[in-house]
Amino acid sequence: MARLLLSVLVVANVVSALAVVEARHQHRQLFVQLSRLERARDELNIEFGRLQLEQATWAESNRIDQVARDRLGMKFPEGVETVVIRP
Template identity: 35%
Template sequence: MTGRLSFVVTAMLVLCALSLVNAQYQARRLFIELERAQSAARQLDIDWAQLQLDQSTLGKNSRIEALARRDLNMVSLTPERTQYLTVRDK
């Protein structure tokens, strides 16, 4: 009886030890995954801030006007160049 009890206790002890090792492995794996996700989130925040800065820079009226003048050969509208259309009553 003592030999059988000793075997059962030893088997349970081994199972508990294996369970502990598995739990530690899973915890490490999840921690590494969490660190990677946090790193990706930080990179996305940096990218978002850069995109907002780019948008504010590219959307400035002075830049748009300069590009229109240079690339499209556009000029500012003057009253002399303005044509008004009127609707005639029938």
Template identity: 35%
Template sequence: MSLNKLNAVLLLGVIGCAMSVVTSQHVSRRLYGELEKEQKLQRQLNVEYGQLTLEQSTWGAHALIEKSAVARMDMLTPTQRQVHVITPEGVR
């Protein structure tokens, strides 16, 4: 193989390597942008999850449920005489 042919092959190899470096950098930057976007979404979802957890614990509080039952449905806590305990043997 002559020197000109060898130079041409090497030049094509260098150009191919350069193109692959540019392509890989472009893909890397695009993927990094997507990663940043997903991490931002993760932070937002973590904040929302914390808020929902706090809201759930607030709504699950016994006093709040009782207050809501009295206000919305006029429900009252039964007196001792109104409570009947049923056992397998019958009412006691």
């Protein structure tokens, strides 16, 4: 009887140890994945900041005015070209 109980306890101890090893291995893998994802997040945040700055630069009114004049040949109408329509 004592021998059977001792055998069961040894087997339970080995199974428990293997479960701890598996849990620690899984923890390490998940930690590596978390580190990778955090690094990717940081890179995306940097890229997003750069794109916001670029968008702000392209959307400046001086830039829009310059492109309208140079590429599209647009200009402000002169006094004689302005027509006022009254209801």
